[in-house]
Amino acid sequence: MITPTKGIAPDRALLAVGAQIxxxxxxxxxxxxxxxxxxxxxxxxxxxxxxxxxxxxxxLDVLHALGVVGLNNDLITRRTAHAAPAER
Structure with a gap:
């Protein structure tokens, strides 16, 4: 369901649809x-x-769970990824 399987085509997998969103x-x-x-x-x-x-x-739920999108003032926003600071 999240990734392609025998029953879920690659263009219908939730990760693929999420990328399209x-x-x-x-x-x-x-x-x-x-x-x-x-x-x-x-x-x-x-x-x-x-x-x-x-x-x-x-x-959308998958994207939200992964931290890719958020909902602010009834608008879906794409979050930017920030790399964790390197520890010394």
Whole structure:
């Protein structure tokens, strides 16, 4: 489910869908805006497999659990990764 399996195609795995969502977040967006952008992007880039809103939400949950996205003032924002300071 999170990664591709025999029953889950690579373009439907939650990590792949999450990566597709993250690519849409060039600025903070509402959930509806993000959902709309993702559907357009998948159509334009030849991903014909249907994607339900529930699967989209699960992919957002994975991104949130990994610390990739956050929700601020009802807008989904992409978090930036900061490397831990090196210890001496």
């Amino acid at each position: 993250a690519m849409q977040l060039d600025r903070p967006l509402t959930v509806s805006q993000t959902w709309s952008r993702l559907r357009e992007w998948r159509h334009e880039n030849g991903h014909p497999a249907p994607l339900s809103f529930g699967w989209f939400v699960l992919a």
